[in-house]
Amino acid sequence: MVSPISVLLTLVLLCYSPACSLGCDLPPRHSSLEAFTLLNQMGRLLIPSCLEVRNDFQFPQTLVDGSRFEKTEAMVIMCEVLQQILNLFSTNDTLKAWDERLLDKFLSKLYQQLDDLETCLEKEWKVGLSPAGGKDPGMLVKNYFQGITLSMNYNLLRFQQRTSNLESQRILKRLNGSLTDCLEQRMSSTLPEEVKHPPRLQKEDAILVIYKMLLQIFVIFDRNYASTGWDESIVEKLFANIHGQIKQLKPFVDELQEKDKFTWASKTTHKLNKYYASLLLYLQDNEYSSCAWVIIKTKISRNIYFLNKLTNYLSN
Numbered sequence: 486m487v488s489p490i491s492v493l494l495t496l497v498l499l500c501y502s503p504a505c506s507l508g509c510d511l512p513p514r515h516s517s518l519e520a521f522t523l524l525n526q527m528g529r530l531l532i533p534s535c536l537e538v539r540n541d542f543q544f545p546q547t548l549v550d551g552s553r554f555e556k557t558e559a560m561v562i563m564c565e566v567l568q569q570i571l572n573l574f575s576t577n578d579t580l581k582a583w584d585e586r587l588l589d590k591f592l593s594k595l596y597q598q599l600d601d602l603e604t605c606l607e608k609e610w611k612v613g614l615s616p617a618g619g620k621d622p623g624m625l626v627k628n629y630f631q632g633i634t635l636s637m638n639y640n641l642l643r644f645q646q647r648t649s650n651l652e653s654q655r656i657l658k659r660l661n662g663s664l665t666d667c668l669e670q671r672m673s674s675t676l677p678e679e680v681k682h683p684p685r686l687q688k689e690d691a692i693l694v695i696y697k698m699l700l701q702i703f704v705i706f707d708r709n710y711a712s713t714g715w716d717e718s719i720v721e722k723l724f725a726n727i728h729g730q731i732k733q734l735k736p737f738v739d740e741l742q743e744k745d746k747f748t749w750a751s752k753t754t755h756k757l758n759k760y761y762a763s764l765l766l767y768l769q770d771n772e773y774s775s776c777a778w779v780i781i782k783t784k785i786s787r788n789i790y791f792l793n794k795l796t797n798y799l800s801n
Contacts, residue, residue, distance in 0.1 A: 667776035690750035691798035701761035
């Protein structure tokens, strides 16, 4: 979800800095007042419930002092700001988050302003006024909004994973079988202590550990559970839920692996592999009996509790 405060401050800082004195004949409709008002109305709907995921994205101070920029550079910066805000508020997930009527008005206003500025900028370029030295004055703006976009992606991922973990817990409870009927059977294997009581993790490490655990859980429930009498449609729901989580995480894992971002997690996944191998071996040794599955189901339910704790590290 986009933070309206971040975007509002961006608009205010730019439009009250000297960068806004463009010396260009802009139409009366170009005023930012209406955009401010709409954004403020949208923000009132969500701010109190979003305080726990707030973040200071540190707007570049060099952009506030418009006297540092030539006229065309100031125009390029403002065009880039408007384009980036439009990009943020036009994603599918953003469209679900806001009042549709207010969002449509806000986007329409931004499109008008962007169109006006681009028309003005084209006139400047026609008379030979272009940014000095071939610089890209919009790069600071792009980097700033890239931070906001990345934060949105991680916060959305955190929400999705938590929701899916709760759903998996509900599904597991629907699978019949009680520990009281299987007291004679025990299993000593436990999750690695690093997962149950992790140090202060980087979100990159948390993502890889969550991903590996979900993959292993998916593999376990793909084994023969005929002795349990479980409703196949319920197990299929569990499969679909876990598979959805894996799909959500895969793009993050792929990107982070390319950058070799994992440190703590790489060592921990080896212990996780041994742990889940012991669960599979337990099922095999007990010939996939109903009690063996009850023990494993209880273990996996506990796993999901720790998975949910790991999602806390996906925030900024």
